[in-house]
Amino acid sequence: MELLLRSATLEDFDxxxxxxxEGQEEHAExxxxRFTxxxxxxxxxWYRSFSAKTDKEIIVAVLDSEVIGVAMLEMKQSPNYDALVPRQYAYVNELAVASTHQRQGVGKKLYEAATQWARAREAASLELNVWEFNERAMQFYASVGMQTLNRTLTSNLKD
Structure with missing residues (x-):
């Protein structure tokens, strides 16, 4: 059967x-x-806050009536600082594919849908955060043309 991308419904919540x-477990490990x-x-x-709004969207990837991937998107504004150019950008809160369906092009299709959604809202860019340990995610995002914009650095102050 063909992969279908559509807006999520409340029935897709679980x-x-x-x-x-699944991704949270990887992060907690x-x-x-940092992660529980x-x-x-x-x-x-939070899930409901994405419904019926033009500045937020949850896109699900469905195969044989099963949700196998998700992208959670929202439009954001740059901080209001004189040193920054005012701009609107799309932010990817989540982009995840069920482990049973990874490396089959589902993530790329979700990323492409996210890009289309952002362009339709005249976003200047599509942005997201990825943790340094998550090499597979960094490789995936590089493969679709994303580039590192900045890094968050930390010093552990507790032994």
């Missing part, structure tokens, strides 16, 4: 959470001082 939880293990990573209130 499937979306299951996919995002790699950085237990949760049954529901996405709160229902």
């Amino acid at each position: 499937a979306v959470n299951a996919i995002i939880r 790699a950085l237990p001082d 293990r949760l049954d529901h990573v996405v709160a229902m209130g």
Whole structure:
């Protein structure tokens, strides 16, 4: 069957959470001082905030009636500092594919849909954060043409 990309519904909530939880588990394993293990990573209130708004969207990838991937997007404004050029950009809160369907082009299709969504809203760019340990994600984003813009550095102050 063909992969279908569509806007998420409330009925997709549990499937979306299951996919995002897989990534959360990877993050909790790699950085237990930063990430915790949760049954529901996405709160229902936050999920609902994406419905019926033109500046937010959840796109799901569906194969054989099963949600196998998700992209959560929202439009943002640059901070209001004199030193920064005012701009609108699209932010990817989540882009995840079920482990059983990774490396099959689903992530690329979701990324392309996210790009189209952002362009339709005249975003200056599409941005996201990725953690340094997540080499697979960094390789994926590089493969679709994303580039590192900045880095967050840290010093651990507790032994």
